[in-house]
Amino acid sequence: MADITVTTSPERSANPLLVWAIAVAIPLMLLVPALWNGYPLLQSDTGGYLARWYEGYLVPSRSTVFGLYLHYGENSYFWLNLAIQALATMWILQLTLRVFGLARPWRLFGLCLVLSLATALPWLASMLLTDIFAGLSVLSLFILVLHGDKVSRNEKIALFFFTAFAAATHSATMAVLLGLCIVAWIARPFLRKRIKASSLLQGTLTIAAGAVMLVSANYALSGQVAWTPGGFSIAFARMLQDGIVTRYLNDHCATHQFKLCPYRNQLPETADDFLWSRESVFNDLGRFAGMSDEMGYIAAHALTEYPLWQAKEALMDTGEQLLDVATGENTDHPSLMHTYGIFREFVRSNLKPVDAARQQVGHLTFGPFNLVHVPVALISSALVFALLIIAIWRRRADDVTLLMATVCLTLLGNAVICGVISGPHDRYGSRLVWITTLAVMIAAMKRTPREDETPRENGTRDPSRTA
Incomplete structure (x- = not known):
């Protein structure tokens, strides 16, 4: 045919x-x-x-x-x-x-x-x-x-x-x-x-x-x-939501005077609550103007200190984002x-x-x-x-x-x-x-x-x- x-x-x-x-x-x-x-x-x-x-x-x-x-x-x-x-x-x-x-x-x-x-x-x-x-x-x-x-x-x-x-x-x-x-x-x-x-x-x-x-x-x-602006600050908030920031503060507050150290056990559970809630430690510490340098420092160093954890969370967040x-x-x-x-x-x-x-x-x-x-x-x-x-x-x-x-x-x-x-x-x-x-x-x-x-x-x- x-x-x-x-x-x-x-x-x-x-x-x-x-x-x-x-x-x-x-x-x-x-x-x-x-x-x-x-x-x-x-x-x-x-x-x-x-x-x-x-x-x-x-x-x-x-x-x-x-x-x-x-x-x-x-x-x-x-x-x-x-x-x-x-x-x-x-x-x-x-x-x-x-x-x-x-x-x-x-x-x-x-x-x-x-x-x-x-x-x-x-x-x-x-x-x-x-x-x-x-x-x-x-x-x-x-x-x-x-x-x-x-x-x-x-x-x-x-x-x-x-x-x-x-x-x-x-x-x-x-x-x-x-x-x-x-x-x-x-x-x-x-x-x-x-x-x-x-x-x-x-x-x-x-x-x-x-x-x-x-x-x-x-x-x-x-x-x-x-x-x-905002790249490292936004990434910091995501790490906070994944629990990485709290771990980093617990590991380093004994030797570093971070502004967040006194609040490390009171941090919000989600990135949105931390960045955008009216009642947040982020507001108390000056928002982006007062916190950008510290958030950038923690985000950058947390990447190198917990690479496997970061990779795991990145993979899970990517998969979740495909479904959201x-x-x-x-x-x-x-x-x-x-x-x-x-x-x-x-x-x-x-x-x-x-x-x-x-x-x-x-x-x-x-x-x-x-x-x-x-x-x-x-x-x-x-x-x-x-x-x-x-x-x-x-x-x-x-x-x-x-x-x-x-x-x-x-x-x-x-x-x-x-x-x-x-x-x-x-x-x-x-x-x-x-x-x-x-x-x-x-x-x-x-x-x-x-x-x-x-x-x-x-x-x-x-x-x-x-x-």
């Missing part, structure tokens, strides 16, 4: 009214949580970013670039920020479908509908937080590096600056993107036909541009040519007190809609949503890893396989970076895991014959369609 190959018929022009209807419906769909809330969703970290414009100094893990982005949306009650996030999401998803040859308005609508119902995506797009840019930047880097020849010059420029901006909004996002570029450079000798040096260089330069953007914003707001994917961490009313305080001090023009929002009057709960989001995320993650293993076993290096590899590396890199440094949190998993569901859906569409494809007999088979 002759082999079958698949050819794609020319693109049929879509109904303009349908295109416009979908172009309006998708952003509204992505912003349903904010529209229901009556105001953009807030998170416990939102205030820390927003305050960067007003306070004029650097705070650990609070990007000044994202702070400026929020500041310019104040007069619109931050709906401008949400509009940018929703439109950027639709744009990146549309480009992703296009580079896979799946560009159809109804496909884009269906994809967004599934992601909106089954994943955290609309909650991320509706929130004043960096998290929406984490997953989108992975997709934009993927398109720029591996499919740059399928988008226009203007789109490549837009992708470049979007990826650079996303990298500058959060150090973990920048680290994940940098890790993907490093792996791509390592893999390039084996995948020269798939990874062009020029495209990979462009992708790598987005990280450099993001770094320049961040340092420039830090200087503009604080007068310091400096990176956003629930939506909505730290968006409940009690956890938002710091953010409310920032609004009351600096953004009083927004107080009336903030106070009237459902989130502030206790109507927001994520339990029912996570009955769907968590199993979908975990099943999608398992399927992505399984599809990659099968592709490697069959020595297949098509576009779908490269997408699976990118997504798997992203999940692993994110789990290591966030789990080991900050400790496992649902927020760190939730902001990225939705791309696994997207990848599974693309794989299903690519492996299934489509209505716009017609089989014809031939003596060869399209490698990308080979089972």
Whole structure:
């Protein structure tokens, strides 16, 4: 029997009214949580970013670039920020479908509908937080590096600056993107036909541009040519949660006069309680300004003194982070007190809609949503890893396989970076895991014959369609 190959018929022009209807419906769909809330969703970290414009100094893990982005949306009650996030999401998803040859308005609508119902995506797009840019930047880097020849010059420029901006909004996002570029450079000798040096260089330069953007914003707001602080301090808090700090203090307080020595038997059990609780020894000792040097010293020396313990905890934290994917961490009313305080001090023009929002009057709960989001995320993650293993076993290096590899590396890199440094949190998993569901859906569409494809007999088979 002759082999079958698949050819794609020319693109049929879509109904303009349908295109416009979908172009309006998708952003509204992505912003349903904010529209229901009556105001953009807030998170416990939102205030820390927003305050960067007003306070004029650097705070650990609070990007000044994202702070400026929020500041310019104040007069619109931050709906401008949400509009940018929703439109950027639709744009990146549309480009992703296009580079896979799946560009159809109804496909884009269906994809967004599934992601909106089954994943955290609309909650991320509706929130004043960096998290929406984490997953989108992975997709934009993927398109720029591996499919740059399928988008226009203007789109490549837009992708470049979007990826650079996303990298500058959060150090973990920048680290994940940098890790993907490093792996791509390592893999390039084996995948020269798939990874062009020029495209990979462009992708790598987005990280450099993001770094320049961040340092420039830090200087503009604080007068310091400096990176956003907090690396060792955040790692210290994770070691405290794992019990390593208490052990180090017990071993060394007899010979060292650490500020924490008198409190070593009263330290909080979790990193969040130590760093962010109102009643904490950390506050009593001057917070980051008073404790950064000591925390950095202890964190660095604890790494060398307890290497096996550190390795064990790092492995366990990485595994736990892969499983922590629930939506909505730290968006409940009690956890938002710091953010409310920032609004009351600096953004009083927004107080009336903030106070009237459902989130502030206790109507927001994520339990029912996570009955769907968590199993979908975990099943999608398992399927992505399984599809990659099968592709490697069959020595297949098509576009779908490269997408699976990118997504798997992203999940692993994110789990290591966030789990080991900050400790496992649902927020760190939730902001990225939705791309696994997207990848599974693309794989299903690519492996299934489509209505716009017609089989014809031939003596060869399209490698990308080979089972």
